[in-house]
Amino acid sequence: MKRRLFCTLTGATAVAGAMSGFSRAARAQDALTQMKANGVLRIGTETAFAPFDFIDPSGKHVGFNLDLFAALGKDLGVKVTYTLLPFEGLLPGLEARRFDLVGGPLTITKARMERYRFLPPVSEGTVALLKRRGDSSITKPADIAGKTVGAGKASAQLAQLRAFTETLPGKTSIREYVGNNEAYADLAAGRIAAVGNSFPNVNYVATQRPQVFEVVTPPFGKKTYFGYLGRKDADSAPLLDVLQAALLKLRADGRLAGLQKTWIGQSIETPEAVTAPEV
Amino acid sequence: MTWQLFQLLVTAAGLTVFISAVSIMIALVLGTIVSVVTLSPKPAFALAGRTYISFFRGVPLLVQLLLIYNLLPVMGIDLPGIVAAIIGLSLCTAAFQAENLRGAFASLPRGLVEAAEMAGFSAAQILRRVRVPIAFRLALPALANEAIFTLRASSLVSVVGVVELTRTAQDLASSTFLPLQLFAAAGLLYLLLSWTIAALGHVMERRMRWGRV
Numbered sequence: 001m002k003r004r005l006f007c008t009l010t011g012a013t014a015v016a017g018a019m020s021g022f023s024r025a026a027r028a029q030d031a032l033t034q035m036k037a038n039g040v041l042r043i044g045t046e047t048a049f050a051p052f053d054f055i056d057p058s059g060k061h062v063g064f065n066l067d068l069f070a071a072l073g074k075d076l077g078v079k080v081t082y083t084l085l086p087f088e089g090l091l092p093g094l095e096a097r098r099f100d101l102v103g104g105p106l107t108i109t110k111a112r113m114e115r116y117r118f119l120p121p122v123s124e125g126t127v128a129l130l131k132r133r134g135d136s137s138i139t140k141p142a143d144i145a146g147k148t149v150g151a152g153k154a155s156a157q158l159a160q161l162r163a164f165t166e167t168l169p170g171k172t173s174i175r176e177y178v179g180n181n182e183a184y185a186d187l188a189a190g191r192i193a194a195v196g197n198s199f200p201n202v203n204y205v206a207t208q209r210p211q212v213f214e215v216v217t218p219p220f221g222k223k224t225y226f227g228y229l230g231r232k233d234a235d236s237a238p239l240l241d242v243l244q245a246a247l248l249k250l251r252a253d254g255r256l257a258g259l260q261k262t263w264i265g266q267s268i269e270t271p272e273a274v275t276a277p278e279v
Numbered sequence: 280m281t282w283q284l285f286q287l288l289v290t291a292a293g294l295t296v297f298i299s300a301v302s303i304m305i306a307l308v309l310g311t312i313v314s315v316v317t318l319s320p321k322p323a324f325a326l327a328g329r330t331y332i333s334f335f336r337g338v339p340l341l342v343q344l345l346l347i348y349n350l351l352p353v354m355g356i357d358l359p360g361i362v363a364a365i366i367g368l369s370l371c372t373a374a375f376q377a378e379n380l381r382g383a384f385a386s387l388p389r390g391l392v393e394a395a396e397m398a399g400f401s402a403a404q405i406l407r408r409v410r411v412p413i414a415f416r417l418a419l420p421a422l423a424n425e426a427i428f429t430l431r432a433s434s435l436v437s438v439v440g441v442v443e444l445t446r447t448a449q450d451l452a453s454s455t456f457l458p459l460q461l462f463a464a465a466g467l468l469y470l471l472l473s474w475t476i477a478a479l480g481h482v483m484e485r486r487m488r489w490g491r492v
Binding site for chain 1: 281290348350353360442449452453454456
């Protein structure tokens with residue numbers, strides 16, 4: 001009995017020692033040194049988020065993010081690699097150091113800023129409504145009063161839509177969807193009157209299927225921005241500083257605006273940094 | 280739905296087949312070991328086997344995959360997504376296969392083992408020549424059933440960054456706005472694959488029928 005206990009104890013100590021040894025080795029280099037040594041910028045992103053990141057009908061991974069990170073990689077002289085995960089896997093993957101930056105992009109919110117560091121915003125993320133083409137009962141956002149509308153579950157946009165409908169007269173019901181595509185499908189089928197999502201996303205859907213959908217202008221709700229984010233720890237700071245400077249360069253020389261025009265349909269005014277998000 | 284989209288799904292189905300096939304193979308070997316260990320007369324071995332089964336059978340596969348993918352790198356073990364997927368699937372399936380085999384081992388005719396003992400077989404020989412082959416025959420329908428389950432469970436591995444059949448259908452649905460057609464096609468491909476596994480199981484059952492040596 002004693003011998004067995006001894007074996008267990010030494011075994012456990014050895015495993016624990018090996019683990020801490022591994023993790024020390026893994027963290028010996030900060031993220032910037034690692035990127036320079038390997039010549040690789042590691043990005044984690046989600047591929048069901050057109051026009052930012054998606055798989056086109058020929059099976060190619062394309063979008064605003066791809067072009068933007070390619071430009072960043074060229075400026076920094078590194079290759080860009082992607083880890084493709086479902087949205088809910090992105091932040092855990094970032095914390096597990098599987099990659100150093102989350103694409104997406106994500107709405108810059110107070111809660112996310114507390115835990116992560118955002119790079120300068122690359123687009124506006126203010127919520128707009130998508131309706132069926134030619135639906136004359138909705139000409140401005142407030143016209144959804146009393147109707148049923150949809151939005152993606154747990155999204156920053158859903159929270160905005162809910163706050164907005166509470167200011168409207170009558171009872172406006174909101175249906176929550178696992179993905180935005182299911183919401184668009186229900187809109188096309190006439191089950192709901194409109195879908196609330198960020199302007200770049202609904203605008204892209206409307207340009208892809210102009211016979212089916214139309215954007216209700218102007219966007220409503222609080223002004224929000226989309227940005228990429230990284231870890232807040234000291235190991236990641238030098239890399240994020242470099243990426244921030246490179247992104248600001250793209251913004252200053254007009255390349256960012258060019259990408260917005262290509263993928264979102266218009267150039268979008270974004271600040272150099274969001275310090276106090278409204279949501 | 281175009282021919283090109285269907286071909287993309289078929290390519291992705293190839294990855295699904297690879298991950299499932301490798302996991303099913305590993306799980307058969309590992310499951311056999313675990314079930315033999317569980318039936319060991321030594322209490323420590325039996326306890327180890329039972330602990331393995333209760334853990335990997337009790338924790339949802341999705342949670343196991345997320346743990347393997349996101350927890351191990353923190354300890355410095357950096358596994359590529361596809362390796363994490365195969366490890367997760369095989370460890371989980373092995374627990375179920377071990378239970379299927381345990382049932383078969385328990386229902387082995389006692390007389391067969393006694394006959395082998397009388398003939399002078401050692402315990403290891405009895406295991407290898409008598410107990411394992413017969414247990415496999417008895418458990419075959421359940422083993423094939425679990426293999427089909429593994430195929431379907433492989434649709435979860437996109438959470439560790441492996442873009443297999445289901446995830447490809449989702450990706451393409453979001454850019455082509457054809458969710459119905461794409462998911463129907465993906466479902467059809469899964470059905471064809473599980474029929475293949477079922478057919479293989481039947482062939483093996485026929486070939487390993489009682490009395491045929």
